[in-house]
Every structure is written in C-alpha cells, then in structure tokens.
Amino acid sequence: MRKPIIAGNWKMNKTASEAKAFAQAVATKIPSNDKVDSVVGSPALFLETLVSESKGTDLKVAAQNCYWENAGAFTGEISPAALADLGVQYVIIGHSERREYFHETDEEINKKAKAIFANGMLPILCCGESLETYEAEKTAEWIEGQITAGLADLSAEQVSSMVIAYEPIWAIGTGKSADATIADTICGVVRSTVEKLYGNDVASKVRIQYGGSVKPENIAEYMAKENVDGALVGGASLEADSFLALLDAVK
Ligand code: PGA
Numbered sequence: 001m002r003k004p005i006i007a008g009n010w011k012m013n014k015t016a017s018e019a020k021a022f023a024q025a026v027a028t029k030i031p032s033n034d035k036v037d038s039v040v041g042s043p044a045l046f047l048e049t050l051v052s053e054s055k056g057t058d059l060k061v062a063a064q065n066c067y068w069e070n071a072g073a074f075t076g077e078i079s080p081a082a083l084a085d086l087g088v089q090y091v092i093i094g095h096s097e098r099r100e101y102f103h104e105t106d107e108e109i110n111k112k113a114k115a116i117f118a119n120g121m122l123p124i125l126c127c128g129e130s131l132e133t134y135e136a137e138k139t140a141e142w143i144e145g146q147i148t149a150g151l152a153d154l155s156a157e158q159v160s161s162m163v164i165a166y167e168p169i170w171a172i173g174t175g176k177s178a179d180a181t182i183a184d185t186i187c188g189v190v191r192s193t194v195e196k197l198y199g200n201d202v203a204s205k206v207r208i209q210y211g212g213s214v215k216p217e218n219i220a221e222y223m224a225k226e227n228v229d230g231a232l233v234g235g236a237s238l239e240a241d242s243f244l245a246l247l248d249a250v251k
Helices: 016-029 044-053 080-086 096-101 106-118 131-135 139-150 156-161 180-198 200-205 219-223 240-248
Strands: 005-009 037-042 059-063 090-093 122-127 163-166 207-211 230-233
Touching: 005 090, 005 163, 005 207, 005 240, 016 037, 016 044, 016 059, 016 240, 037 044, 037 090, 044 059, 044 080, 080 106, 090 106, 106 122, 106 139, 122 139, 131 139, 139 180, 156 180, 156 200, 163 180, 180 200, 180 207, 180 219, 219 230, 230 240
Parallel strands: 005 037, 005 230, 037 059, 059 090, 090 122, 122 163, 163 207, 207 230
Antiparallel strands: none
C-alpha cells in the first residue's frame, strides 16, 4: 500500500512574513504522517523558517530546485548539501516551468536527482507534455522518454523511495485539469515505464502524483484512482485553509 503524498508548490510566491504565518496556521493541524505525507514546496528564501516552524509536526519541507554540485563557483545556485543541512526532505526537480523558462534538460535533471539522493533527500521528479503533444496523441511516448532520461543510473532502491509527478503543461495554472481518468492513465504510463526499467516491485512502490489545477473540490476524484498516489498543487496550496482542505480530503 503506497502512502499518499500531497505537496504544495508555492512557486515564486509569498514573502518571509507570509511564509511564517502560513506555517504557524497549519503546523498543529497537519494530519499524522501515518496516513499522508504533507509537504510544502517553498522558495529557497523561506525554507529555514518553514523547517523551524514545522519542527515537531508532521509537515515536511521541499525545495523547488537545486544544483547538482554541493559547493563551488556557481553564482546564484542552491546547494543540495546546504538544503539537507537545513532539514529539507524533498526537492522538486524538472518542473515544466524550469524546463521551459530556464531551459533545464533531462540530463541536468538526472544529475540533480543523483545529487539529491547523495545528500539523503528525495526528489519529486516532474514530467508532463505540452498541449501540442497531447493533441497529437504522443503523450505516452513523451512521458516514457522523460522518465527514462530522468531516472538514468538511479538504483532500484532510490527509485522505490522517490516521487514522480505527472503534470500536463496544459493543465497547470489554467483551471483546466486533466480529468481523473486521463490522470490515472498517464500516471499508469509512468508506472509501467518504471516497471520496464526496474521491475514490478519498484513500480509498485514508487509514488506518483498528479498535478495541474488540483483543488480541495476535485482532489478526491484523483486520489480514488489506482495509479494516483498524491497531488502536486500550485495555486490551491497557497492559502492555509485550502492546503489543509487538500490534506483533509486525503487523510
Ligand atoms: P497548479 O500548479 O495547481 O496551480 O495548476 C501545479 C504545479 O505547477 O505544480
């Protein structure tokens, strides 16, 4: 039985005081992590605040990106070793916004995944197709390619423990969510790709999220699907009440 994982992705939103107020509003209301892993993906600036405000609670903290080297002359980058030292547990990598606006490649994302594991954290590896690919009915092969490249050289044990998020680009922030059947089908493509690469045991353990316009009102439909183990949520994770409502729908 895979434990559900709900992760907020704040993207480039909030100030330090807003991040602190959010953490204080939710910290004591997070459901037990026996039932669900509850994660907030914050801009790097507020990670320390979130880690300290969530101490002793079941709220976990994710970064939204990192570099693949731990230290050195890489101006402006985020060290995975420094994230781990802060107490960050997850790092979102390969989000479509990073691929599109910052030109991240599958090869770079794979290097980041390795660095995240090397520092004792877990990646949330995002994949997803454009509207053009979706309409051309090429989603399955696109996703298979992104997953195969993103997981290159990872061990079976690593892949069993990580999270993969399927986020169709055409459903992100558009209010146009992929319906639960599409989400289940493509999360199933992710799982069968993992099965081809690592076998059935790993495929049955890896957790796969759907993301793209998930809200408290529709999360239950996704979570009812066999291949959907959680959600990566942007807009609806920004307000404390809405974030808690997402968790409540799952626990
Ligand atoms: P959204 O974003 O929930 O606002 O559509 C999801 C994401 O990009 O992770």
